[in-house]
Amino acid sequence: MDQNSSPATSRTHYKAYEPGPFLSSQRSDVEILFGGLNWRAERVIEAVFENLGYRSRRLPAPDRDDLRLGRELADIGQCCPTTYLTGNLARFLRSEQDKAGPAVSDRYVYLTAGACGACRFGQYHQSYELALRSLGLEAFRIYLMEQTRFCQGETPGGGLRMDAPFTFGLIWALLCTDVLQGLEYRTRPYELELGQTDRVVKEGVELLCEAFRRRPAVRGHWRNMAWHVATDYFRKPLREICRRFGAIAVDRLRPKPIVMITGEFYLQTVEGEPNYNLHRWLEQEGAEVHPAPVAIWLDYLIRVHRQAAEDHFGIDRTARWHAFQARSLDLLLRVSYGRLRRACGSLPHAIPSQEELRRLAAPYFHYRLSGGEGDMLIGKALWAHLRKQAHMICELSPYGCLPNTMSVGAMAGVTRNHPDLLYAPIEVNGDNEVHALSRCQMVLTEARQRAFEEFERSRRALSDAELHRRLEQHPRLRLANRPVPRRGKIGTAANLAAVLAR
Numbered sequence: 001m002d003q004n005s006s007p008a009t010s011r012t013h014y015k016a017y018e019p020g021p022f023l024s025s026q027r028s029d030v031e032i033l034f035g036g037l038n039w040r041a042e043r044v045i046e047a048v049f050e051n052l053g054y055r056s057r058r059l060p061a062p063d064r065d066d067l068r069l070g071r072e073l074a075d076i077g078q079c080c081p082t083t084y085l086t087g088n089l090a091r092f093l094r095s096e097q098d099k100a101g102p103a104v105s106d107r108y109v110y111l112t113a114g115a116c117g118a119c120r121f122g123q124y125h126q127s128y129e130l131a132l133r134s135l136g137l138e139a140f141r142i143y144l145m146e147q148t149r150f151c152q153g154e155t156p157g158g159g160l161r162m163d164a165p166f167t168f169g170l171i172w173a174l175l176c177t178d179v180l181q182g183l184e185y186r187t188r189p190y191e192l193e194l195g196q197t198d199r200v201v202k203e204g205v206e207l208l209c210e211a212f213r214r215r216p217a218v219r220g221h222w223r224n225m226a227w228h229v230a231t232d233y234f235r236k237p238l239r240e241i242c243r244r245f246g247a248i249a250v251d252r253l254r255p256k257p258i259v260m261i262t263g264e265f266y267l268q269t270v271e272g273e274p275n276y277n278l279h280r281w282l283e284q285e286g287a288e289v290h291p292a293p294v295a296i297w298l299d300y301l302i303r304v305h306r307q308a309a310e311d312h313f314g315i316d317r318t319a320r321w322h323a324f325q326a327r328s329l330d331l332l333l334r335v336s337y338g339r340l341r342r343a344c345g346s347l348p349h350a351i352p353s354q355e356e357l358r359r360l361a362a363p364y365f366h367y368r369l370s371g372g373e374g375d376m377l378i379g380k381a382l383w384a385h386l387r388k389q390a391h392m393i394c395e396l397s398p399y400g401c402l403p404n405t406m407s408v409g410a411m412a413g414v415t416r417n418h419p420d421l422l423y424a425p426i427e428v429n430g431d432n433e434v435h436a437l438s439r440c441q442m443v444l445t446e447a448r449q450r451a452f453e454e455f456e457r458s459r460r461a462l463s464d465a466e467l468h469r470r471l472e473q474h475p476r477l478r479l480a481n482r483p484v485p486r487r488g489k490i491g492t493a494a495n496l497a498a499v500l501a502r
């Protein structure tokens with residue numbers, strides 16, 4: 001053998017993936033694929049695309065087959081959400097490829113969030129690239145949307161403009177669907193006619209879609225932002241949704257443990273097989289579930305940005321300006337979310353203060369450890385416990401996730417100092433559903449017990465008949481779209497019983 005030849009060694013440099021252009025002339029022929037959120041948000045985002053003149057399609061809800069394909073096509077050591085999302089995209093493209101052949105690369109582009117930092121989130125596109133190569137679809141175009149920038153210019157070729165109308169459309173779609181989701185999860189566990197809440201939610205999503213499809217065009221970055229913050233436009237459909245929720249017959253005197261879902265962004269946001277359908281399962285087990293609003297995540301991103309600026313005070317002359325910008329954005333987000341919440345009867349949760357979450361988490365987790373949800377997981381668990389927001393915290397940790405592994409480790413210190421905090425960390429790898437749910441059930445049993453005891457104490461020996469008789473005299477308390485006044489209890493039924501027992 002020739003000593004100088006080295007057949008296994010490539011002499012070309014590695015080149016990172018670069019998508020081909022998506023031309024503005026192709027807009028009417030190309031569909032923009034996206035996914036990774038809950039179905040309400042995805043439906044409304046489709047309407048945002050339509051409003052801006054794009055064709056879009058949300059990917060089908062991910063399932064186990066996607067996970068299997070993701071494992072087959074991409075890096076086996078990656079975290080579980082990456083595997084699911086890679087498999088989800090690859091499976092869709094493969095089925096389209098069977099119908100259309102290689103033309104599939106011309107028909108679709110994929111838009112996804114990107115980032116850099118400590119976790120694998122910044123490498124998602126590499127995983128997609130690997131899978132596409134395995135499918136022979138190297139020419140397929142994937143565009144990344146940075147989650148920390150408002151206006152990101154155009155994709156190569158100008159086919160997609162990530163400008164103010166696009167970004168604010170996406171953010172408001174997320175905020176509106178957060179609020180709707182909050183209303184839904186506070187109503188469904190108490191509905192008297194099964195399926196009524198789901199029907200109203202579907203109608204509500206359609207109302208929101210219609211509003212987003214007809215969203216007026218406002219020119220200019222700052223004017224667009226000001227319009228979104230100040231307008232009553234999105235509050236109108238939300239008020240209508242709230243009115244329809246008011247027609248759902250509920251019995252909120254049924255004690256139920258409140259379970260707050262936290263964890264990695266993807267797993268806590270989706271509702272389906274990637275997280276073992278945990279939200280529905282918990283409801284079937286008799287819990288009131290408080291899902292994680294995406295608004296808290298947006299608020300966290302702003303906080304991280306502000307922290308980074310504050311850490312540069314005295315070093316970088318622009319740091320104070322950046323910190324001021326971040327504070328202003330934070331204020332605008334809170335004001336906007338608060339206004340949308342109030343349109344829904346103030347039933348969905350207010351978002352907790354990031355300062356408080358950081359302060360609570362500080363003894364256990366350093367705020368500069370970014371990646372995933374950073375110190376926010378610890379902060380949220382302590383906030384829910386100390387502020388009596390939930391009986392139990394269920395944290396969804398993906399297999400192979402470094403940030404979550406750290407926060408689960410830090411939670412050991414939290415539970416040592418707060419032994420009465422009910423905490424169920426669930427590791428999700430796609431294959432251990434029975435084990436994960438039974439682990440959750442063990443903690444849920446204790447939470448249920450607490451919810452019942454709390455209710456018994458609050459009712460002050462009043463019988464069920466007497467409680468219901470008193471409830472009849474307060475029509476507003478019977479309405480699903482009115483919050484139950486808080487009386488220092490955690491559970492909805494316990495607070496209501498405490499009001500009625502006075």
Ligand code: SF4
Pocket residue numbers: 079080081082119120121264265266371372373398400401402403404
């Ligand atoms: S937070 Fe964890 S699961 Fe999510 S992308 Fe990063 S490494 Fe993966």
